[in-house]
Amino acid sequence: DWQQLEYHLQGIDGQQYGAYKRLLGKYEHAGPRFTLSVDHVQGDAYAAPSKVRSIVPWSETGFPKEYLDSDVRRIALCDFVSRIAGSIIQAKHLDRNVGNSNGGWSGPKGGAFSICMPGTEILPRTSAVIAGGDSIELRFTVSLPAAGRTILGQQAYQILAVNLVEIVRKALLHANLDQQSLGRHIESAERQESLRSQLSKKGLIAFISNGAVLPRASGASQAPLSGASVVGFRAPAEMEVTLTSSDGQSFTGMGIPKGVTLLTGGGFHGKSTLLEALELGVYNHIPGDGREAVVTDPTAFKIRAEDGRGIASTDISPFIRNLPGGKSTTAFSTEDASGSTSMSANIQEALEAGCKTLLIDEDSSATNLLVRDQRMQTLIRNEPITPLISKVSALYNQHGVSTVIVIGGLGDWLAVANRIIAMDSYVPHDITEKAQGVVRQFPGTIMQDAAYGSLPKRSFRVDLQGLKSPFASRKRFIALRSQIKDAVDDPSQAESGVDLEGLDQIVEIGQSRTIAVLLQRIAGQTGARGLSLGELLKRLEMLIGVDKCSLASLEGGDLVAVRPLELAAALSRLRGAALQVDATS
Ligand code: ADP
Ligand code: MG
Structure with missing residues (x-):
């Protein structure tokens, strides 16, 4: 019980760091009733921090039991309590930075508590987990304090027996937290889920509510832009639709129908901002974000040019054929793709992974993959590229895949769009x-192909030992420390890695970490024969259940859910011997 913890901490005070290992185990706290589980103890003060969980019985929390009723409610609840815990910890850290002593919340001798702090999306995350339904747990990391190699038992006591209890009280007891905000958080997530689930039946791929605030405070902040200059979203009359969410609230706004939609308008008039809102409309947003009623087809995938990426046996033949030298494009491989080959691979791989809506911005595209005008068609006869403009209608007619594309200066696209929106x-x-x-x-003479061409079907074998050197980037970088375990934001810490910088819909580093963990699981599974993407996902499902709630079965508190689409995209970006791919049809 709890006395045992105090007893241990007294006993190891002043001893060598290794004696912290004695803390491993479970301790019962009374008032509030919860279990402290010390799951991992770091070997020394500089090692990766220790892992602890506080597990509170559901009955003790006082949360209404209907919060357990659906996945979306559980996810929103866990997301909310993670935010509270995170903001308590952040506030304490700030305290210390302005020079106040802060009672062991963090310090030069260790003691830093940390929890993975959520961004502006409500996502399944392992920082808080409802296991089974009879308890809810918070997962932290903590660096256990020491002076040199000597254990500071008193400080450790402050952290584990005082500060942690305070977090549990403030974040996991319903009576102590802002119940209204929690209620709103959960309702908002449910509403967004309900709006999104209506899209397809209504023939839409996206919905943007009137009044939505799309622009962000800055390129470095996901907070909404505020002030008098913000123009709230307003649907054009022709595209106005009204959706009613599951709780009976009605939303009027712009419905983007299936098919090919062009977003056009002068530079700086808000085209990219709208497209970015659509990209992130696959996620639910927190109240106050401004995009709480912007929802997109959950399989929508942002396509960009990504020169330099590796490609492994992807069929890019709908877009590129007859390369000089006779190189095949039905199973195209390269270690260094060009703008157009990377973009066509990105499209084809997204389709392979089940994407039904492509989101494209000319700002981040290879122009020669988007269009080839009449003069160039006449002048250059041996062009291997068939641009997207010639395929986009067939893609919809044949495969039901819609496209939303931002185009400012390529008038030929006007002829192939079903719907044209000017900002x-x-x-x-x-x-x-x-x-x-x-x-x-x-009238132009853009050739439109009646047939889109083949979709890629590959089988994958993964061997992470074969990974090559890292490629720098920020939050979307999976840096692999020895055994692909961790995604860090400092590329210099990597031994090898996968560059995810081209994946605009990864919003938190926790998602990159999840990808790292899942790739590791995959690597053990693919065997000599290789597995298709579908089989691979099924295998993962059996292993851990990749559905939204069972992230909980994964170890650690710093993982955030990703879509199979991002996982598949990461897989395709493995390099060299790490990925063996066969084109199977
Ligand atoms: P475009 O892609 O058409 O060139 P952007 O989407 O990049 O334009 O937007 C240009 C600028 O306008 C950005 O700084 C963006 O934050 C701002 N902006 C976009 N939409 C709005 C809006 N609804 N209200 C106020 N500012 C906006
Ligand atoms: Mg733009």
């Missing part, structure tokens, strides 16, 4: 008819 001072206008008039006035 004017951040306000969208439906100019479909007007644009079709322009097309009749200046």
Whole structure:
């Protein structure tokens, strides 16, 4: 019980660091009733921090039991309590930075508590977990304090027996937290889920509510832009739809229908901002984010050019054929892709992984993959590239895959879009008819293929020992320490890695960590024959259940859920001998 913890901490005070290992185990706290589980103890003060969990019986928390009723509620609840715990810890750390002593919350001799702090999306995360339904737990890391190699028992006591209890009280007891905010958090997540689930039936791939605030405070902040300059979203009359969420609230806004949609308008009028909101509309957002009623087809995938990426036996033949030298493009491999080959591989691999909506911004595209105008068609006869403009209609007609594309300067695209939206001072206008008039006035001769071509089908074998050197980037970088275990934001700490910088829909480093962990699980499974993407995901499901709630079965408190689409994209970006791929059809 709890006395045991105090007894241990007294006993090891002043001893060598290794004696901390004695703390491993479980301790029962009374008032509030919870279990402290010390799961991992670091070997020395500089090693990766120790892992602890505080597990509170559901009955002790006082949370309404209907919060357990659905996945989305549990996820939102866990997300909320993670935020509270995270903000308590952050506030204490700030205290210390302004020079106050802060009672062992963090210090030069260790004692830093940390929990993985969520961003602006409500996501399944292992920082807080509902296991079974009879308890809820918070998972922390803590660096146990020492002076040199000597244990500071008193400080460790402050951390584990005082500060941790305070976090449990404030974050996991319903009576002590802001119940209204919690209620709103859960309702908001449910509402977003409900709006998103209606899209397909209504023939839509996205919905943006009137009044939504899309722009962000800055390129480095996901907080909403505030102040008088913000223009709230307003749907054009022609595209206005009203959706009613599961709790009976109705939302009027712009519905983007399936098919090919062009976002156009002058530079700086808000095109990319709208597209980014669509990219992140696959996730639920926290109340106050401004995008709480912006929802997108959950399989929507951002496609960009990504020159330099590796490609392993991907069929890019719909877009590229007849390369000089006769190199095959039905199973195309390279260690250093060009803009157009990388972009066509990104499209094909997204389709392979089940994407039904492509999101594209000309700002981040290879122009020669988007279009080839009449003059170039006439002049250059041996062009291996068939641009997307010639395929995008067939892609929809044949495979039901929609495209939303931001185009400012390529007028040929007007002829292939079903719907054309012009952004004017951040306000969208439906100019479909007007644009079709322009097309009749200046008819072009863009060749449109009736058939899209083949979709890739590959089988994968993964061997992480074969990984090559790292590629630098920030939060989307999986840096692999010896055994692919961890994603860190400092590439110099990596021994090898996978560059995920091209994946715009990864929003937290915790997602990169999850990808690292899942790749490791995959690596043990693929065998000599290789597995298709579908088989691979099924295998993972059997192993750990990759569905939203069973992330909990994974160790550690710093993992955040990712879609199979991002996992598949990471897999395709493994390099060299790490990935053996056969094209199976
Ligand atoms: P484009 O892609 O059309 O060139 P951006 O989407 O990059 O334009 O937007 C240009 C600038 O306008 C950005 O700084 C963005 O934050 C800001 N912005 C976008 N939408 C709005 C809005 N609704 N209200 C206020 N500012 C906005
Ligand atoms: Mg732009």
